[in-house]
Amino acid sequence: LTSGMYVHVRQMLHSLPSFDVALLLESSTPSARPVLWQLIDPDQHGDILEELSEDIKDSIIQEMDPEHVASAIEGMDSDDLAYVLGSLPESVYQQVLSSMSEQDKHRVEQALSYDEESAGAMMNTDVITLRPDVSVDVVLRYLRLRGELPQRTDMLYVVDGHDKLLGEVSLGDLITCQPDTMIREIHESEVAPLKAEQHDSEVAQHFERYELISAPVVDANGCLLGRITVDDVVDIIREDAEHSMMSMAGLEDEEDTFAPAAKSTQRRSIWLGLNVGAALLAASVSNMFEDILSQLATIAILMTIVPSMGGVAGNQTLTLVIRGIALGHVGDSNARWLLGKEALVGVFNGLIWATILASVVTVWKGDWHIGVVIAVSMFVNMLMAALAGVLVPLTLKKFKIDPALAGSMMVTTFTDIIGLFTFLGTATLMLS
Amino acid sequence: LTSGMYVHVRQMLHSLPSFDVALLLESSTPSARPVLWQLIDPDQHGDILEELSEDIKDSIIQEMDPEHVASAIEGMDSDDLAYVLGSLPESVYQQVLSSMSEQDKHRVEQALSYDEESAGAMMNTDVITLRPDVSVDVVLRYLRLRGELPQRTDMLYVVDGHDKLLGEVSLGDLITCQPDTMIREIHESEVAPLKAEQHDSEVAQHFERYELISAPVVDANGCLLGRITVDDVVDIIREDAEHSMMSMAGLEDEEDTFAPAAKSTQRRSIWLGLNVGAALLAASVSNMFEDILSQLATIAILMTIVPSMGGVAGNQTLTLVIRGIALGHVGDSNARWLLGKEALVGVFNGLIWATILASVVTVWKGDWHIGVVIAVSMFVNMLMAALAGVLVPLTLKKFKIDPALAGSMMVTTFTDIIGLFTFLGTATLMLS
Numbered sequence: 001l002t003s004g005m006y007v008h009v010r011q012m013l014h015s016l017p018s019f020d021v022a023l024l025l026e027s028s029t030p031s032a033r034p035v036l037w038q039l040i041d042p043d044q045h046g047d048i049l050e051e052l053s054e055d056i057k058d059s060i061i062q063e064m065d066p067e068h069v070a071s072a073i074e075g076m077d078s079d080d081l082a083y084v085l086g087s088l089p090e091s092v093y094q095q096v097l098s099s100m101s102e103q104d105k106h107r108v109e110q111a112l113s114y115d116e117e118s119a120g121a122m123m124n125t126d127v128i129t130l131r132p133d134v135s136v137d138v139v140l141r142y143l144r145l146r147g148e149l150p151q152r153t154d155m156l157y158v159v160d161g162h163d164k165l166l167g168e169v170s171l172g173d174l175i176t177c178q179p180d181t182m183i184r185e186i187h188e189s190e191v192a193p194l195k196a197e198q199h200d201s202e203v204a205q206h207f208e209r210y211e212l213i214s215a216p217v218v219d220a221n222g223c224l225l226g227r228i229t230v231d232d233v234v235d236i237i238r239e240d241a242e243h244s245m246m247s248m249a250g251l252e253d254e255e256d257t258f259a260p261a262a263k264s265t266q267r268r269s270i271w272l273g274l275n276v277g278a279a280l281l282a283a284s285v286s287n288m289f290e291d292i293l294s295q296l297a298t299i300a301i302l303m304t305i306v307p308s309m310g311g312v313a314g315n316q317t318l319t320l321v322i323r324g325i326a327l328g329h330v331g332d333s334n335a336r337w338l339l340g341k342e343a344l345v346g347v348f349n350g351l352i353w354a355t356i357l358a359s360v361v362t363v364w365k366g367d368w369h370i371g372v373v374i375a376v377s378m379f380v381n382m383l384m385a386a387l388a389g390v391l392v393p394l395t396l397k398k399f400k401i402d403p404a405l406a407g408s409m410m411v412t413t414f415t416d417i418i419g420l421f422t423f424l425g426t427a428t429l430m431l432s
Numbered sequence: 433l434t435s436g437m438y439v440h441v442r443q444m445l446h447s448l449p450s451f452d453v454a455l456l457l458e459s460s461t462p463s464a465r466p467v468l469w470q471l472i473d474p475d476q477h478g479d480i481l482e483e484l485s486e487d488i489k490d491s492i493i494q495e496m497d498p499e500h501v502a503s504a505i506e507g508m509d510s511d512d513l514a515y516v517l518g519s520l521p522e523s524v525y526q527q528v529l530s531s532m533s534e535q536d537k538h539r540v541e542q543a544l545s546y547d548e549e550s551a552g553a554m555m556n557t558d559v560i561t562l563r564p565d566v567s568v569d570v571v572l573r574y575l576r577l578r579g580e581l582p583q584r585t586d587m588l589y590v591v592d593g594h595d596k597l598l599g600e601v602s603l604g605d606l607i608t609c610q611p612d613t614m615i616r617e618i619h620e621s622e623v624a625p626l627k628a629e630q631h632d633s634e635v636a637q638h639f640e641r642y643e644l645i646s647a648p649v650v651d652a653n654g655c656l657l658g659r660i661t662v663d664d665v666v667d668i669i670r671e672d673a674e675h676s677m678m679s680m681a682g683l684e685d686e687e688d689t690f691a692p693a694a695k696s697t698q699r700r701s702i703w704l705g706l707n708v709g710a711a712l713l714a715a716s717v718s719n720m721f722e723d724i725l726s727q728l729a730t731i732a733i734l735m736t737i738v739p740s741m742g743g744v745a746g747n748q749t750l751t752l753v754i755r756g757i758a759l760g761h762v763g764d765s766n767a768r769w770l771l772g773k774e775a776l777v778g779v780f781n782g783l784i785w786a787t788i789l790a791s792v793v794t795v796w797k798g799d800w801h802i803g804v805v806i807a808v809s810m811f812v813n814m815l816m817a818a819l820a821g822v823l824v825p826l827t828l829k830k831f832k833i834d835p836a837l838a839g840s841m842m843v844t845t846f847t848d849i850i851g852l853f854t855f856l857g858t859a860t861l862m863l864s
Contacts, residue, residue: 019641027761029769140607149604152645154586171603172581175572209451211663213584213645230662231643234669241673242755248677249751250744257756258766261776265784268748268777272785275744279737280792286733293732297725300732301718304739304848305711312682312707316700319681323674324689329459334690337461344693345700352697353704360712416736 010039018044022051025060029258034063045072050080055256061088066095074104082111082121119203120196122236123217123226126150129159130183132166137179152229154213158187163223165193165216193218196225203228204236205328244322247404250274271409278413282307285417289424292432298365299427302374305357307419310381313349314411317342317389322404325397339390346386350379373430377422385415442471450476454483457492461690466495477504482512487688490519498527506536514543514553551635552628554668555649555658558582561591562615564598569611584661586645590619595655597625597648625650628657635660636668637760676754679836682706703841710845714739717849721856724864730797731859734806737789739851742813745781746843749774749821754836757829771822778818782811805862809854817847 013021013036021040025033025048037060040048049057049072061069061084069092073084085093085108097105107125114120128149130139139156143149155168167187177186193216194203206215207230214229243253250271259267286293286303293300321338324330330338354375362371388411393403396410445453445468453472457465457480469492472480481489481504493501493516501524505516517525517540529537539557546552560581562571571588575581587600599619609618625648626635638647639662646661675685682703691699718725718735725732753770756762762770786807794803820843825835828842 017641019643023760026759027763027766029766143607144610147608149608152586152643153604154584154645171607172585175575175603175607176579176581178576208666209449211451211584213586213662230645230666234640234662234666237666237670238673241670241677245673245677245680245751246755248680249748251748251751255752257752257761258770258773261773261780264773264777265780268745268781269784271748272741272744272781275741276737276785276789279740282736282740283733286736290729290733293725294729297722297732300725300729300735301715301722303732304714304718304736304852305708307736308711308714308848309704309707312704313700316681316683316703319677319683320687320689323678327458328455329689331459334459334461338690341690341693341696345696348693348697349700349704352701353708357708416740420736 006039013039014041018047019051021048025052026056030260033060042072046074046076049084050076053256054254055259057084066092067099070096070099081108083116086112086116114196117200118196119194119198119200119217119228120225122200122203122232123196123228124150125226127224127227128153128156129224130156130169132158132182132184132187134183135179136174136177136181136183136186139174139183140179152214152231157216157224158183159224165191165218165222165224167191168216191216194228195220200236201240204233204240207233240326244326244404247402248319248408250409274409278409278416281413282416282420285420286424289428292424292428295432296427298370299424299431302361302370303420303423306374306377306381306423307416309353309378310385310415310419311412313346313382314385314389314415315408317386318393318407318411321390321393322407325393325403335390335394339387342386342390343383346383350382353382354378369430373423373426376426377419380422381415381419384418385411388414438471445471446473450479450483453480457484458488462692465492474500474504478506478508481516482508485688486686487691489516493519498524499531502528502531513540515548518544518548546628549632550628551626551630551632551649551660552657554632554635554664555628555660556582557658559656559659560585560588561656562588562601564590564614564616564619566615567611568606568609568613568615568618571606571615572611584646584663589648589656590615591656597623597650597654597656599623600648623648626660627652632668633672636665636672639665672758676758676836679834680751680840682841706841710841710848713845714848714852717852718856721860724856724860727864728859730802731856731863734793734802735852735855738806738809738813738855739848741785741810742817742847742851743844745778745814746817746821746847747840749818750825750839750843753822753825754839757825757835767822767826771819774818774822775815778815782814785814786810801862805855805858808858809851812854813847813851816850817843820846
C-alpha cells in the first residue's frame with residue numbers, strides 16, 4: 001500500500017462487495033484504515049459503514065467532515081442511519097441533520113426515538129401496505145406501476161384506515177392465486193408482530209422460532225411502524241453468541257482486534273485488576289498455613305494441582321450453564337435437577353481424579369500420606385466446583401448480572417480458595 | 433407431569449409451535465423426554481425433530497420404531513431427512529427406506545451422498561426453474577396453475593436445457609415488470625452459486641457477505657442441484673459462534689445440558705485428564721526449586737500469583753485472536769503487526785501490575801527483596817503470556833488444529849510454567 005500503487009488498489013476496492021471491503025478494514029491496522037478509507041469510492045461509504053463493527057465505525061465517522069457523513073448516509077437503511085447519527089458529537093449531528101432532506105430527517109428522528117437495542121431501532125420503514133378490500137389484480141397492477149420493491153420484501157402488510165395491522169400476504173400467494181381474489185380472503189391474519197420496544201435478542205428468538213425472512217413491527221396500538229429483515233437478525237444472533245465467549249475472558253463484544261496497544265491495555269486492566277484481588281485472596285489463604293509450608297516443601301510443590309483441576313471442572317460446568325441460560329434451556333423449573341446432575345458429575349470426577357492423582361503422588365513422593373491428602377482435597381474441590389458452576393451463574397442471573405461476564409472469575413476464585421484451603425488444611429491435620 | 437394431567441398437557445403441546453416444543457424437550461430431563469414425546473401429536477414429530485440438537489435427536493430416534501420414523505420424516509426437508517436417516521442403524525435404515533415412496537427414496541439417496549457438513553447436505557431440492565426464452569406473462573400463468581410455491585421462495589432460477597444455471601429472477605421483479613418482458617431480459621446473471629461440496633461455514637459466510645435469503649447450489653458442471661435458505665444458515669451461524677466458547681472449555685458444541693451424569697463425566701474426562709498432565713508439569717517445575725521452598729514459606733505462599741495473572745492475560749489475548757481467526761480478520765498478512773501490538777500490551781500490563789504487586793507484597797511481607805522477585809517475574813510472564821496468546825492459536829491453525837479446542841489449555845499451561853519458573857528462579861537467585 002505504501003509503495004504508491006494507489007490507482008491499482010482503488011480499482012480493486014471499487015470492484016469488491018462492501019462486505020469484503022469492510023472485512024479488509026477490520027483486518028487492517030489503525031494507521032492503514034484512514035488511507036484505505038480515502039481510496040474507497042465515496043458512493044460505497046454508506047454500505048461499508050453498515051458492515052463495520054461499532055468500534056471501527058465510530059473511529060471512521062469521527063474523522064469524516066459533516067457534509068461527507070450526510071452524503072454517505074443518504075439511502076442508508078433507517079436502522080443504520082440512527083446508529084451512525086447517534087454516535088456523532090452534538091455539533092456535528094446538527095450539521096449533518098441540516099444537510100439532509102425533510103423525509104430523511106423525519107426517518108432519523110423516528111429511529112432515534114427508540115432504544116439502541118430495541119426492535120424499533122432495527123426496523124426499516126420502507127413497507128408496502130395493502131387494504132383488505134381490494135383484489136389481487138388491483139394490487140399487481142399497483143405494484144407494476146410502483147416499480148422495484150424494497151429489498152428483501154417477501155410479505156406485503158394488510159392494514160386498515162388507521163394503519164392497524166390486520167395481516168400479511170406473501171408475494172408467492174399474490175402470484176399463485178386467482179386475480180379476482182380479494183386480499184381479505186388470502187391474507188394470513190395470525191401474524192405475531194414484534195413490538196417496537198422489544199429487545200433485539202427477543203427479536204432474534206422470534207425469527208428463529210417462526211423461521212422468518214421479515215416481520216412487521218407495531219406500536220402499542222397495533223399500528224404498523226415498519227419491518228425487520230432477517231439479514232439484520234443474523235448480525236444479532238452472531239453478536240449474542242459471541243458475547244458469552246468474549247465476556248468470559250473479560251473482553252467487550254465489539255472489541256477491535258487491531259486497536260492500539262494503549263487502548264487495549266486500558267480496557268483489559270479492569271479484568272486483570274479483579275484478578276489481582278482474587279490472586280491475593282488465594283495467597284492469603286496459603287498464608288494461613290505458613291506452618292505446614294515451612295515444614296514441608298513437598299506440600300508447596302503440590303499445592304497448585306488441586307486448585308487447577310477444580311478451576312477446569314468448574315469452568316466446564318459454568319460454560320454449559322451459561323449457554324443453557326442464553327438459549328433459554330435453563331430456568332427455575334429445572335435448576336434443581338441440573339444441580340443434582342452436576343453434583344453427581346462432580347462426585348464421579350472427584351473419585352476418578354482423586355484415585356489417579358493419589359497414586360501418582362504416592363509413587364512420586366514415596367509417601368502415601370500425601371496421596372491421602374491430595375485425594376481428600378481433590379474430591380471436595382471437584383464437588384464444590386460442580387456446585388459453583390451451577391449456582392454462581394444462576395445467582396448472578398437472579399441479580400440481573402450477566403453470568404458470562406462475572407461468572408468465570410468468580411468460579412475460578414472460589415475453586416482456587418477451596419482447593420488451597422482443603423489441600424493445605426488436610427495436610428496440616430495429617431502431616432504436621 | 434406426573435400428576436396425571438396428560439390430556440391437558442397433550443392439548444397444550446398441540447397448540448405450541450414446533451420451536452417451542454423442541455425448546456421444552458431440550459429443557460427437560462432425560463427421563464421426562466420420552467413421556468413428553470408420547471404426548472406430542474405424531475403429525476408434528478417431523479417438524480420437532482428438525483428443531484432439536486443432534487444429541488437429543490439421536491436419542492429420540494433410537495427409541496422410535498421404523499414405521500413411525502418413516503411417517504415422521506415424510507415431507508421433511510431433504511437436508512433434515514438426510515441427517516435423520518444418516519443417524520439410524522443400518523437395519524432400521526433399510527426398513528425405513530422400504531416404507532418410503534420412490535420419490536422420497538431418491539431424494540434421500542441424493543442427499544446422503546454429500547458430506548454431512550457440506551452445502552449439498554444443507555440444500556433442498558424443491559426449486560422452481562424457468563427457461564430464458566419465455567415471457568413473464570407465461571411464467572405467471574404457469575405459477576398460478578402450479579399453486580403454492582415452496583417455502584421461503586424469493587428467487588426462481590433460470591436454466592438451459594441441461595439444467596445449467598444461467599441466472600435468477602426475483603418474485604419482486606416478476607411482479608413489477610411488464611408481462612411481455614422476456615425472462616432473459618430481466619434475469620440477474622451475475623449469480624455466484626454455491627458448490628455442493630462447499631463447507632457449511634463457507635455457506636454461512638456467503639450468505640452474510642451478500643445478505644441473501646436463498647442461494648442456488650450447483651454441481652461441478654454448473655448444473656442446478658437445489659437451493660439453501662437462510663433459516664438453515666442461521667443455525668450454522670449460531671453453532672459456529674458457540675463452537676469457540678464450548679471448545680475453549682473442552683466441551684462439544686452439541687453437548688446436551690441435561691445429559692445423564694455418567695455420560696457427561698465420560699465426555700469431560702479427556703479435558704480433565706489433559707489438565708492433570710499440565711498440573712503435574714507445573715508441579716515438577718516447582719519441584720526443581722525445592723531448596724528455596726523449604727527455606728522460605730513466604731515464597732510458597734506467593735508463588736500462585738504470577739501464574740494466575742499470566743493465565744488471565746494470556747487467555748484474553750487468545751480469545752481475541754480466536755475470534756479474529758473465526759471472523760477471517762486475522763491471517764498471515766497482519767499476524768506480525770498483531771504480535772507486536774499484543775507484545776506492547778504485555779509490556780504495559782507487565783509494568784503496571786509488576787509495580788502494583790511489588791508494592792503490595794513489600795508492604796505485606798515487609799521485605800523489598802520479595803517485591804523485586806515478584807516484579808521481575810510478573811513482567812516476564814505478562815510479556816510471555818501476550819506472545820503465547822498470539823502465537824499458539826496461529827501455530828495451531830497452521831497445523832490445522834482447532835485453536836479454540838487446544839489453545840486455552842496450552843496457553844494456561846505455558847503461563848503457569850513460565851510464571852512458576854521465573855518467580856521461583858528469581859527467588860532462588862536473590863534470596864537463598
